[in-house]
Structure formats: C-alpha cells, structure tokens
Amino acid sequence: MPKIAIISQQDKGVLIDVGGCSTLQEVTQQLISTLQISSEFWAGMNIDLNLGELKLSETEVSQILSIAAEVGIKPHQIFASNAATKEALATHKVLVGTGRPMTLAVGPLATEPLEPAATHAQPDSGNIRDAAGAVPAPAATEVHTASNNDANATCTASGAAVEPDASSTAPAPPAILYLRQTLRSGQSVSHQGHLIIIGDVNPGAEVRADGDITVWGALRGVAHAGLNGNTCAEIRALRLEPIQLRIAHAIARSPDRPHKTTQSRTGPETARVINGTIRITANNPD
Numbered sequence: 001m002p003k004i005a006i007i008s009q010q011d012k013g014v015l016i017d018v019g020g021c022s023t024l025q026e027v028t029q030q031l032i033s034t035l036q037i038s039s040e041f042w043a044g045m046n047i048d049l050n051l052g053e054l055k056l057s058e059t060e061v062s063q064i065l066s067i068a069a070e071v072g073i074k075p076h077q078i079f080a081s082n083a084a085t086k087e088a089l090a091t092h093k094v095l096v097g098t099g100r101p102m103t104l105a106v107g108p109l110a111t112e113p114l115e116p117a118a119t120h121a122q123p124d125s126g127n128i129r130d131a132a133g134a135v136p137a138p139a140a141t142e143v144h145t146a147s148n149n150d151a152n153a154t155c156t157a158s159g160a161a162v163e164p165d166a167s168s169t170a171p172a173p174p175a176i177l178y179l180r181q182t183l184r185s186g187q188s189v190s191h192q193g194h195l196i197i198i199g200d201v202n203p204g205a206e207v208r209a210d211g212d213i214t215v216w217g218a219l220r221g222v223a224h225a226g227l228n229g230n231t232c233a234e235i236r237a238l239r240l241e242p243i244q245l246r247i248a249h250a251i252a253r254s255p256d257r258p259h260k261t262t263q264s265r266t267g268p269e270t271a272r273v274i275n276g277t278i279r280i281t282a283n284n285p286d
Contacts, residue, residue: 002206003186004030007102008177010192013076014045015102019052020186024060027051028067034187035071041180042071050079050101061088183207183221190227203243212236226273236270236283245271245278252278
C-alpha cells in the first residue's frame with residue numbers, strides 16, 4: 001500500500017489517502033511534499049481525507065488540518081476507522097466520513113519481475129520498438145513499422161474504440177487531472193480520466209488512469225493506463241524508463257539490462273497497444 005494516494009473520480013471528487021502511513025511523522029511528511037509543492041493546484045478544491053487506522057489526538061489532528069489550511073484546503077470530510085481519532089475530529093468540528101472512502105483502482109500493479117521479451121525492434125524497423133516483457137508477446141522475428149496515425153486509426157478523441165464505419169457522435173472526453181509535482185517512492189495517483197503529471201514519476205511511485213497518462217518528465221515508476229479496459233489509452237513521457245507499464249490488460253516490464261537500441265534513444269516516447277502488445281513509439285517532430 002502506498003504511503004499517500006491521490007484518488008480522483010468524476011462523480012466523487014478527490015480523496016487524499018494517507019492510510020498507508022504508520023506514524024504522524026510519515027503523514028506530515030507525505031502531506032507537505034504532496035500539497036505544498038503544488039499548492040496552487042489544491043487551493044479551493046473540494047478534498048476528502050482518509051486517515052485509515054491511525055490513532056491521533058486532538059493536537060495531532062490540528063497539525064494535519066494546519067498543513068491542509070496552509071495551501072487553502074479545508075477537507076470536506078475526513079474518514080477514520082479509529083475511535084479516538086474520530087473523537088478528535090469531532091472536537092475540531094470536522095465532518096467524519098461515513099461508509100467506505102474511495103480506493104485505488106481494482107487490479108494492483110504487480111512489481112515482481114516478468115520474463116523479458118526475446119527481441120527488440122532493430123534500428124531500421126521504423127519508429128516502433130518492443131516494450132520488454134509485453135504480454136502476450138509477438139513472435140521473435142515479428143517487427144512492427146506502424147506509424148503513429150496507424151496505431152490510433154480506430155480510436156476516437158475520447159479514447160474509445162469504434163468500428164471503422166461508426167457514424168454515431170463520439171462520447172464526451174473524460175476529465176483531466178493536472179498535477180504539477182514529482183512523485184516519489186510510496187506515492188500514488190489514480191484518476192478516472194486522463195492524467196497529466198508535470199514532473200517525474202520516480203521508482204516506487206505509481207500512476208493509474210482510465211484514460212491516457214502523460215508525464216512531462218521522466219517516467220521511472222509504474223504506470224497503468226486504460227484501467228477500464230480501454231486498449232486505445234496511451235502512456236507518454238519525455239523519458240520513458242518505467243519499471244512496469246500496463247495498458248488495459250497488456251503488461252510490459254523494462255529489462256534488467258537495457259538493450260543497446262533503447263539506451264541510445266532520447267526524447268519523448270509513447271507506449272500504446274498494437275496487435276495486443278505494448279509497443280513504444282518515438283515522437284519524432286516530422
């Protein structure tokens with residue numbers, strides 16, 4: 001379980017979950033690093049907070065509320081399962097959440113090693129390369145040379161797969177969560193829509209979205225796009241060096257020893273599903 005998780009759903013708002021922390025010190029450290037770095041983003045938002053099973057006194061609850069107040073957050077409601085913590089929240093006249101708070105998307109991102117792919121695309125095979133460990137894997141001699149346009153030929157602007165002769169109006173695009181901060185180990189973000197991170201996603205951090213994931217920085221952690229089974233979802237980053245990628249049900253893991261054709265790559269890249277396999281495309285200006 002991550003130390004802190006930001007969970008966003010269009011019909012329920014945003015929940016900051018620190019239930020993975022075991023001490024007040026961990027809670028304050030995670031909240032400060034998450035809230036104060038991108039304070040302009042959080043100001044004025046309707047936020048819920050989940051304290052999990054933490055046992056906190058009135059003074060400790062006051063400390064947490066003060067951290068939130070510094071960036072303009074007054075939690076709409078706070079979830080807690082510990083009786084003493086609930087009493088402390090009531091003393092501060094905070095609405096104690098009822099029922100179960102939002103949780104991270106179903107299908108936890110496994111971090112155990114997967115078998116690396118047998119081959120990578122050769123340098124003259126176009127701008128598509130294999131994502132090592134893709135499941136299901138193509139034949140060892142198979143090389144894809146599809147262009148960016150070909151890869152998305154059957155996807156609408158909202159990311160929904162359609163038949164080539166579909167004439168119905170495309171559904172409204174999903175909401176976008178725009179977060180300006182670097183995610184460190186133990187931090188997780190889950191969004192019911194497209195997710196944009198301005199910063200790095202470091203090893204040990206996880207990002208999940210029903211739609212696309214865009215990282216304006218280095219993606220070195222774990223990413224899962226298309227949580228709802230959307231195979232048209234994409235993962236893109238300025239530096240795509242993930243521990244693991246998932247798009248819908250396809251899985252890929254970086255090899256322990258990067259192949260020479262991937263070591264030399266620079267610039268932004270996009271991961272997408274092509275013929276059931278995750279492939280990575282260099283985003284060339286032309």
